[in-house]
Amino acid sequence: MKDGFLSPKLNLSTLPTPLEELNNLGKSLGIELFLKRDDLTTPGGGGNKVRKLEFLFADAIRAGAKTVLTIGGVQSNHCRQTALLARKLNLEPYLVLMGNEPETFQGNLLLDQLAGAQIYFSGRGRKAGEELLGELFRELKEKGKEPYLIPYGGSNEIGVQGYISAWLELKEEAERMGKDFDYIVLAASSGGTMAGILIGQALTESKARCMGISVGPKKEELREEIVELFERTSKKLNIEKPLPEFFLFDEFVGPGYGVLDEKTVEAILTLSQREGILLDPVYTGKTFKGLLGLLERGEIGGRVLFWHTGGIPALFAYSEIFKTRFLDEKKGEK
Ligand SMILES: Cc1ncc(COP(=O)(O)O)c(C=O)c1O
Secondary structure (H helix, E strand, O other): OOOOOOOOOOOOOOOOOOEEEOHHHHHHHOOEEEEEEHHHOOOOOOOOHHHHHHHHHHHHHHOOOOEEEEEEEOOOHHHHHHHHHHHHOOOEEEEEEEOOOOOOOOHHHHHHHHOOOEEEEOOOOHHHHHHHHHHHHHHHHHOOOOEEEOOHHHOOOOOOHHHHHHHHHHHHHHHHHOOOOOEEEEEEOOOHHHHHHHHHHHHHOOOOEEEEEEOOOOHHHHHHHHHHHHHHHHHHOOOOOOOOOEEEEOOOOOOOOOOOOHHHHHHHHHHHHHHOOOOOOOOHHHHHHHHHHHHHOOOOOOEEEEEEOOOHHHHHHHHHHHHHHHHHHHHHHO
16 A cells, blocks of 8 residues: 555655564574564664654745644653754754753753754643743744744644554564564554554554553543544545544653653663664663563464564663662662
8 A cells, every 4th residue: 555645745754664683582582583674774763753743844844834833752862853854954943842941951952952952941841841832833923933833742633644644654564574464562652653553453454463562641541532633634635434442551650750660671671782772761671661561471473573663762861760770770670
């Protein structure tokens, strides 16, 4: 199936991303384990947001934008990718980061600075962040800076299309390899990535079960977001397919969004030391912990695809915690 029915997009990344089999780990876990490498999209450390931004920036340019404005956490991968791509397209990036200004600028925040983004810290909480975003939007508009607003996580009926297109890409690769997947495991936060994959699955009548691992929100809340995005995007594209069955898990968040725990560190070390693949502490590390947990509970098996959604720059913002709380301890145990 071709993706010509989608909205216009720009080519801002190196696609298709590789699809790799993880032989060492798959063998010891007793499954066929595959990795979709969306950590290798460009720019600046990769990640899933680039696929959404290819559609969002096409819309921004169509709308005649001069500046682009978005929101995320202090270590937001979405904000970093937005800021860098905005520069490539001669747009000025404005970021509202929900948190307090840290003493040192590390990880994604350092990259935001290198992109020369205008950064505003809104303190803790989504409400304060969204209010500041609204104020900033009005201010930029009044100044004639033609702002284009990209929502949290790039998740709306335009951004979601990035993952319809990604699903079609994966489907084509799987067909070429003669392999279909039993399970797709991926991180879920704003829900846009999963909503796009579900539309893709509905269109191609895929039997793979999509397992979303929440990295923060409660699963009921996440389900509502995903269903809403599925419906809004389907409506925009005149698609009338029923929502496929999907599964959400919120028990792998552990102590909270972005808070590192022992099992997540183990999951990160398992992939780095068995396969030479890096995961991040906020999204993919927790999600791989989830994959291992589901496997242990017998809830997945067979041919499993782990969708690597990126996030590597955030690792460097956690270097001190890794060293003092986890890695030094392990050294002591040897
Ligand atoms: C590395 C990474 N993985 C997964 C996600 C979750 O994607 P979504 O917000 O579309 O659910 C994000 C979103 O911020 C992310 O940065």
